Structures are given as C-alpha cells and as structure tokens.
Amino acid sequence: MLAESDIAAIAITLKLAAISTVILLLLGTPLAWWMARTRWRFKVLLEAVVALPLVLPPTVLGFYLLVALGPHGPVGGLMEWLGGQPLAFTFAGLVVGSVIYSMPFVVQPLQSAFSTIGQRPMEVAATLRASPLDRFLTVALPLARSGFLTAAVLGFAHTVGEFGVVLMIGGNIPGETQVLSIAIYDHVEALEYGHAHWLSGALLLLSFLMLVAVYTFNRRFSVVKI
C-alpha cells in the first residue's frame, strides 16, 4: 500500500500540475492567440522556442533552469537581491520548470484552435458591434473551447508525468519537491516493487482517464495534434 511519503508525493504532483496548468492557460492563451494571427516575420523563431521542450532532453532543460534559478543564476540572483530565496530546490522552482516544460502542450492546441477559427467570425462580430475584447471573449474563446480542453488536459497530464526537469531543479525532497514520478524511481531503486506498482498503476489510470475525457468531449474535433 501507499506510504505517507507516497501520499505526499501524489498531493504535491497534483498541486504542481494544477497550478502549472492554470499559469500555462493564462500565459499560453494570449501567446497562442498572437501566434495564430500575427504575420510577424520572425514568428518561426518564437514557435521553435516554444516547441524546444518537445525535443530537448529534460535533463538539458533542467540543467539550464537549475543554473538560472540557483543563487548564482540570473533569476535566482534577482530573487536574492529582492530579499527572497533562490528558486532552485523549491516548489516555486518546480512550477517555473513545469510551465516552461509543458508550454508546447498548451500553446500548440490553442494556436491550432485559434487558427482554425480564422479571421471571419471575428470580423462578423466586429460588424455586430463587438469590441476586440468582447469578441475575443464571446466568439474566439467559445469557438476554441475544444482546444482549451485539449490544452488543459495535456498540460496537466504532461506536468504529472514529468521527471527529468523536476529531478534537476527540485531535487528530491520528500514532502516538498518529491513528485510521483520520482517517488516511483526511488521505490524501484530500493527494490520496493510493491510501492512502485501502486504508484505506477495510479498514474497510468489517471493518464488514461484524462485522455478518455479529452477524446469523449472532443469527438467532433481532431485532437492532440502534437
């Protein structure tokens, strides 16, 4: 069965995924909206940067984040200078890492949903007296709802499943930064296969259920374009 530290790991994982998903949606929506509509010449560069975590080994990403967030890195240094703590080996650091790591999984479905809508419904709304913000809220968001569902679930699930980045920047502090995937790794290293089974099974079931939910709600839409 589950040890106390396992339950803490599950709680931390869910909390991390939930917070990261909310932040990702808040940041990803304007970014995806802009990328879907801009004709900026260097848009491809930004798209490549957003997509980097898809191809980069998580340890590489984690390494750079560790350097940046640590006391001698630019972000960590800034935090210290502001009277705070460096973010490395803290829960806040994990959130920063997760947001960057899962960004493509949120931005790409949103961008594709916004592109699919196209310019026309927005123009129609404009001729029906809707201001830019009004038409974004009342036309673009509802028409992109399946994209949002996909983005939220993928962002959440991907954060739940992350390992390398967390290990690099979060360390492995039980009750603080130890997440599910790392707890499983620890159990396996300690040859505690029973514990590893329980946690792995729970993760498998959770991931499966989330994807079933996406496909059920999104049957009319071609989902998961990654």
Added chain:
Amino acid sequence: MTIEGRFKINREEFLLDVDLEIPARGVTALFGPSGCGKTTLLRAIAGLERSDDGFLRVGDMLWQDGTNFVPPHKRQLGYVFQEASLFTHLNVRQNLEYGIKRVPAAERKVSMERAVELLGIGELLERATDGLSGGERQRVAIARALAISPKILLMDEPLSALDMVRKREIMPYLESLHDELDIPLIYVSHSPDEVARLADHLVLLENGRIGGTGAIGEILTRFDLPLAHGDDAAALIEARVASHDAQFNLTYIDFLGGRFTVAHRALPIGHPVRLRVAARDVSLTREHQSGTSILNIFPVVVDEITIEGNAQVMVRLVTEGIPLLSRITRKSADLLGLEQGKSLYAQIKSVALLS
C-alpha cells in the same frame, strides 16, 4: 445624403484606388468581374480593410479621414458576408441577439420580430446553425445584419455561394428589403441579372478603379461602358402596374414614355415594377406600324449610334427621357437612314418583368 469615400489600398496582388460618391439611399451595386476590387472596397467602407490616408463619410457620419479611423464595431452598419458566417456556437436566435444586445436601446429601429418576419425565418429561431440549408443560413445572416438597425447595409455577393434554386429563394427577400426599408444598401455583385433586379445605382469597377458610376438605367445604356455592349445589353425601365385586362389575360404597365402590355401578372394596381428590355428585342420602323402582332410600340428619338461587331450597330433611343437600346444590322441602319435626332418607332418584341 451621400456616401463619399476615397481609398487607396495597396495589396500584393492589386491596387485599389477609388474616389467615390454615391447616394445614401436605395441600392447601390458595386459591379465588376472577379478580382476587380469590389469586395476590398466594401470592406474598406466597413473598416475591415484599412487604407492609411483614406476618407469616408456616410451621410453626416465621418468614419475615416487623415487623422480619424472609426473601428468597424463603432460604425452603425450591417454587413452580410459571402458565406453566411453564422456563429456555430450559438443557435439562430442567439445569432440574431448577439448584435441586438450590443446596440443601445435608443438606436434600435428595426425590431428582431421585423427582421425575422422580413426574411421569413420564424420557424428556424430555435435551430442550431449547422442544421440549416445554405439559403436558410444566408437569410439568417441577412436578418442578423438587419436587426442591429444599421444606418447602411453592406452585402458582399450574398447569393454567390448558392445554387439557382436557393438564389430564387432569397431574391424576393432582398427585393422586399429594397421596397420596405429605408436603409441604403451597398451590394457587391458580378451578376448582371442580380444587378438589374436590385440596383438603383451602379458603380462599375475595373482593375481596382472606378470605370463609371450613375443611375442604373443610365449606366446600362452608356456606350463608353461595357454593359451597353454585347448580347446581354438591355435597358431598364421603372414602371407601375396600371390595370389588368381580364378578357385577354393581360396586365398594363405605365412608364413615363407610355404603356406596356404584358401577359397577366398577379400584382396590385400601382405596384412598382422594373422592366428589362433587351437590345436584341427592339426593332425600329419609320412609321407606326398598324398591321403587326407587336403590341409595345413607342415613339423614340435616336440619341447615339455605335458600331457593334462587323454587321451590327447598337442604337441608344430616348422616349420622354427614358433610354432604350436597340441592336440592329448595319444594313437596316443604312436603309432607315439612322442619325442622331431622327424620330422613329421602337417595336418591342418581348420584355421581362423583374419584380
């Protein structure tokens, strides 16, 4: 009331450079072949297309000049796109209400009920948009644009995406808008037939420039413009139903130059109609023929003659100020001794009633 606009829009494919002045009443058609800039001009009027030093005034509303640009959502206009473009996340009623809700109560002149009734969509209100036929969609889109009580209604080929049957389904609704509402309508079209039915005023566009502009009857018969040439050349005559003849099953229609006799049409006395007289259906005689089966004969004066191909000429005739076209052979023109100012009789073999 006029609509004055100056736009210079440079796109990769083409340049739109127009200086426009049209009456802010009735139906003005922007007419021309595909790619001539009709849609771009309409979008510029709506503010959907921006030109840097453009100018636009609609009646007393200044929508654009060197320093101001009123964004589309602050212009009191209605726009019907080529494809109906209904909001798919809303049903028909919600589509209509979307615009109405955003119009201040004091500006609401056309009620939703009136728009629904004019376009005949009462049955569709609770339906989802993806269950509608193409014709139904377009009617909903027109009602939606109308229901926000626009000061001007812009339509971008609202019929072009539809087949013949659907076109015939919508045409009467468009004609009733024309007859019943006092909202100026600017209508983009490349179909001579639609234009002949609906337009009062015509703006001819060619390669992003204005080829000619004026009342439709005048534009259709101006020899310096393309519409007065070719097989489809025709004059339009505004007229009214005068009476019906029960014995021969005929309807008499009066215009400034006299009275037309046509096969019976069930229209009330006094109803305005538009007659289309094709140039190829008009022959000319020196004297008023009595022994002929042709009933519609009018005294006319030759206004202008132009060579049409190898063997024919196109003649513009005038009767009481109303222009008519006649296409006859060069030989006939020679035999009749046609010249400007000559008085003749026009025999009209057939005439089409457009509304």
